[in-house]
Amino acid sequence: MKKYMTIQDTIGATPLVSLQRIPGDVGQKRGNVILAKLEGNNPAGSVKDRAASAMIRHAEERGEIKPGDTLIEATSGNTGIALAMTAAIRGYKMVLIMPDNLSVERRASMTAYGAELILTPASQGGMEYARDLAASMQAEGKGKVLDQFANEDNVRAHIETTGPELWQQTDGQITHFVSAMGTTGTIMGVGSYLRSRNENIQIVGAQPAEGSQIPGIRKWPEAYQPRIYQPSKVDSFELIAQADAEQMARRLAAEEGIFGGISSAGALIAALRVAARVENATIVFIVCDRGDRYLSTGVFN
Structure with a gap:
């Protein structure tokens, strides 16, 4: 076939x-x-598609995650949309944390792919606050943070493609x-x-x-x-x-x-x-x- x-x-x-x-x-x-x-x-509309795919695929290969797991990420939009798409393809639950002053198109795109979206008050620190919340949720056992800011697979995606x-x-x-x-x-x-x-x-x-x-x-x-x-x-x-x-x-x-x-x-x-x-x-x-x-x-x- x-x-x-x-x-x-x-x-x-x-x-x-x-x-x-x-x-x-x-x-x-x-x-x-x-x-x-x-x-x-x-396909999800940005350069972040490359990094999102790489971070999930390589984490799978290392045995760090498996389909059905919950993934968490703080995002200003593009990485979140790309992760939501990749999670939908590969069978993960996706929780995205984003400051509430970013565009409604970004919010709608994330939820369209089935992600859960948590909006944080931009007045409390924007992306810095969102990153702190993601880390605290992981510490509480609510899911795995891929952490685009520290994840070498983000860099690797662009070295390889x-x-x-x-x-x-x-x-x-x-x-x-x-x-x-x-x-x-x-x-x-x-x-x-x-x-x-x-x-x-x-x-x-x-x-x-x-x-x-x-x-x-x-x-x-x-x-x-x-x-x-x-x-x-x-x-x-x-x-x-x-x-x-x-x-x-x-x-x-x-x-x-x-x-x-x-x-x-x-x-x-x-x-x-x-x-x-x-x-x-x-x-x-x-x-x-x-x-x-x-x-x-x-x-x-």
């Missing part, structure tokens, strides 16, 4: 496309190519990799793989400017710094203002036909700044999710 794919088999192998209009003078005139990796094309895809898709011509920084799994994993192929590739992280709140772009307090993060593996940082990221998200959709989220636009801003400083470069940035996840926020109005 012919073997068909499952939805999980469609994770990865996402398109890499060239921007045509937004780069302007920092693009072709300087010999630069700016490329967008369309991670919103993953995203990084090799970018190397192949650019025929090894990539010179700069730009990514928003949240859990830092993407930038750590992709950066590690690319550097293993060419140590001169520059790894650039997008972080929030003072006072900015951009879903998917974080600068964590020291006590909550992701354990998977190694600062020495990022060559430079670009500080992104919230208003600039929101405006660029609108431009990305209207001028390039790429309907991406706010952190994706932040990564593009960082990529354009890099392009203004270099010549004859191949610059790749991650479009980490889809813009329809933010419609209720009014950003695209």
Whole structure:
């Protein structure tokens, strides 16, 4: 009998496309190519599909979890949606903890996959509070926390998939990799793989400017710094203002036909700044999710 794919088999192998209009003078005139990796094309809609699948699969392989178990995770949205999808595929109960100031589309997506959603007051500490609650629930025996912030399988997913895809898709011509920084799994994993192929590739992280709140772009307090993060593996940082990221998200959709989220636009801003400083470069940035996840926020109005 012919073997068909499952939805999980469609994770990865996402398109890499060239921007045509937004780069302007920092693009072709300087010999630069700016490329967008369309991670919103993953089945649950974000780059986090890769990490979620890897964290559950590898935990199963190590005998740490088995179908029927309850999994717990604190999330700002994308990882939670991806985990809810993967849990549905592989037969787990999923409990997700999320601050209550994040978009209703994210909440609805999680519950659509059958996850239980616990909303925490953003006024009590946002993601930091959600992470503490997840840890306390695990200590009480209510389930297993996968912990995307400390889980090396988060990084491994990008060493094994995203990084090799970018190397192949650019025929090894990539010179700069730009990514928003949240859990830092993407930038750590992709950066590690690319550097293993060419140590001169520059790894650039997008972080929030003072006072900015951009879903998917974080600068964590020291006590909550992701354990998977190694600062020495990022060559430079670009500080992104919230208003600039929101405006660029609108431009990305209207001028390039790429309907991406706010952190994706932040990564593009960082990529354009890099392009203004270099010549004859191949610059790749991650479009980490889809813009329809933010419609209720009014950003695209």
